[in-house]
Amino acid sequence: MCKKNKICIYFILYLILSNVSLAEEKYFNKAKEKFLKNDLDESKFLFQKSIVYSPKHAKSYLYLAKIYNLEDNEKEEEKNLNTTLLLEPDNEEAMYMLIKIKLKKSNYSKVQDLKKKFTVICVKLCEKTKEINNILKNIEPKNDT
Secondary structure, eight states, X not given: OXXXXXXXXXXXXXXXXXXXXXXXXXXXXXXXXXXXXXXXHHHHHXXXXXXXXXXXXXXXXXXXXXXXXXXXXXXXXXXXXXXXXXXXXXXHHHHHHHHHHHHHTTOHHHHHHHHHHHHHHOSSXXXXXXXXXXXHHHHSOOOOO
């Protein structure tokens, strides 16, 4: 009897956990669809709901950062990018977006650190390294000797 109870409990836990995962994916997919249709308020709400079901869903944080970028809310954008990178340290899109924020804030030492990491992890956005280097090169003081 005890063995049957354990099996029953494990089965119930499995069902609960799989439903949570399905709900999180459902909200994420709906949110992404709304985002692509430029319905930012609804997509933001759905991405936040996705995070409630799965607090470690890095893509939801990344999309929230994109929404905050479009809304010119740099503080929230940066917060969500940092969370994305905490969960997925090799997320090159999030790192590139964070580099752009740090460039805007003139935090060049942080840009250099992020750029080093970015060049190691980049797969799809490697051409952005040239852009970052050019921006940094144009900012550096020139020697008039």
